[in-house]
Amino acid sequence: MPSLFTVIGITAGAAGAVLLTPVALGIAGFTGAGIAAGSTAAGMMSSAAIANGGGVAAGSLVAILQSAGAAGLSGAATAGVASVGGATGALVGGAVDLFKRK
Numbered sequence: 001m002p003s004l005f006t007v008i009g010i011t012a013g014a015a016g017a018v019l020l021t022p023v024a025l026g027i028a029g030f031t032g033a034g035i036a037a038g039s040t041a042a043g044m045m046s047s048a049a050i051a052n053g054g055g056v057a058a059g060s061l062v063a064i065l066q067s068a069g070a071a072g073l074s075g076a077a078t079a080g081v082a083s084v085g086g087a088t089g090a091l092v093g094g095a096v097d098l099f100k101r102k
Helices: 004-028 040-051 061-071 075-101
Strands: none
Touching: 004 061, 004 075, 040 061
């Protein structure tokens, strides 16, 4: 049975990842109004456009992130983000539990 710290880590990691992903996208420059000028997202878009002969390919990382920044995460993306956050939280919680035993 998982320890209390592991359960807390899973819960906090999953919830935190889902809540903070839209914030991180906005900070990077993927906004509802489009890609913010001078942002990390603008640099990514420029690189992708140069690599693709002037356009950003549909389904590319830049296109997916812009879609999520503009419309929010889909159900599948939310589940994926929560899974990664929960797994990370489980590792941190397990490590805390391990060090608390010593």
